[in-house]
Amino acid sequence: YGSTRPERILAEVKRKATRGDARSVVDTIDQYCRHQEWAMNVGDEKGTILDSIVCEVKPRAMLELGTYCGYSAVRIASLLPPNSRLITMEFNPVFAAIARQVIAWAGVEDKVVLIEGPSGDWIPKMKKEFGLTSFDLVFLDHWKDCYLPDTKLMEECGLLRTGSILVADNVICPGAPDYLEYVRGSPRYESKYFRSHLEYTRVEDGIEKSVFLG
Ligand SMILES: O=C(NCCCCCn1ccc2cnccc21)c1cc(-c2ccc(F)cc2)cc(O)c1O
Numbered sequence: 556y557g558s559t560r561p562e563r564i565l566a567e568v569k570r571k572a573t574r575g576d577a578r579s580v581v582d583t584i585d586q587y588c589r590h591q592e593w594a595m596n597v598g599d600e601k602g603t604i605l606d607s608i609v610c611e612v613k614p615r616a617m618l619e620l621g622t623y624c625g626y627s628a629v630r631i632a633s634l635l636p637p638n639s640r641l642i643t644m645e646f647n648p649v650f651a652a653i654a655r656q657v658i659a660w661a662g663v664e665d666k667v668v669l670i671e672g673p674s675g676d677w678i679p680k681m682k683k684e685f686g687l688t689s690f691d692l693v694f695l696d697h698w699k700d701c702y703l704p705d706t707k708l709m710e711e712c713g714l715l716r717t718g719s720i721l722v723a724d725n726v727i728c729p730g731a732p733d734y735l736e737y738v739r740g741s742p743r744y745e746s747k748y749f750r751s752h753l754e755y756t757r758v759e760d761g762i763e764k765s766v767f768l769g
Pocket residue numbers: 595596597620621622644645646647672673674675696697698699701724725728729753754
C-alpha cells in the first residue's frame with residue numbers, strides 16, 4: 556500500500572524495524588528492496604564500502620547530496636562520532652518528507668540536518684547558513700550529471716580543504732563519466748575506485764573515493 560515507492564518503504568520500516576535502532580532500519584530497507592521492490596538506495600554491498608570510509612574519516616562535518624528515503628543518511632549517521640553533523644540534501648519534497656520520518660524512526664535525527672532544494676542554489680550559501688569552514692567528507696548520490704559541476708562549485712565556494720574526501724555512488728551505473736575523468740585526471744585529486752554492484756543486483760557499479768589535495 557502507499558501510493559509511492561518511498562511511502563511503501565516507510566510503511567515497511569514502521570512495520571518491521573525497531574524504533575531507535577538504525578541498524579534494523581537499514582536491514583529492513585535492504586530486505587524489502589532486495590525481495591519486494593528495487594529502489595535506488597546505495598544498498599548493503601556498496602553501503603559496506605561507504606561505512607568503512609566514514610569510520611576511517613570520522614567526519615565532524617559531512618554532506619550528502621541525494622537523500623531519497625534516508626537509507627544512507629541513517630547508515631552514515633549511525634557511525635558518526637558525537638557532535639558530528641550530516642547535512643543531507645534532497646530536491647524532491649515527497650522524498651524529503653519520507654526521509655525525515657525514516658531518519659526519526661531510526662533515532663538519528665539529532666545528527667542529521669535535512670535540507671530541501673537544488674544543490675546549485677544551496678552550495679553557495681552553506682558556509683554562512685551552517686557556520687561551516689569546510690566538509691571533511693561529501694557523499695555524491697544525486698543527479699549523475701551534477702556530480703562534476705557541483706564538485707567544481709564546492710571547490711569555488713571553499714567548501715573543500717586539503718584532505719577533504721569525495722565519495723561518489725554510481726560512477727559506472729548509471730555512470731558519471733565526466734566526473735570520473737575529472738577526479739582521475741586532475742592533479743588536485745587522488746582517486747580510487749571500489750568495484751561493486753548496482754544495489755540489489757549483479758550489474759557492475761562502483762564507488763569512487765577522491766581526496767582533494769588543495
Ligand atoms: O538517479 C539516481 N539518484 C539520483 C536521484 C535524484 C536525485 C535528485 N537530487 C537529490 C538531491 C539533489 C540536489 N540537487 C539536484 C538534484 C538532487 C540513481 C539511479 C540509479 C539507477 C536507476 C535506474 C537504473 F536502471 C540503474 C540505476 C541508482 C542509484 O544508486 C542512484 O543514486
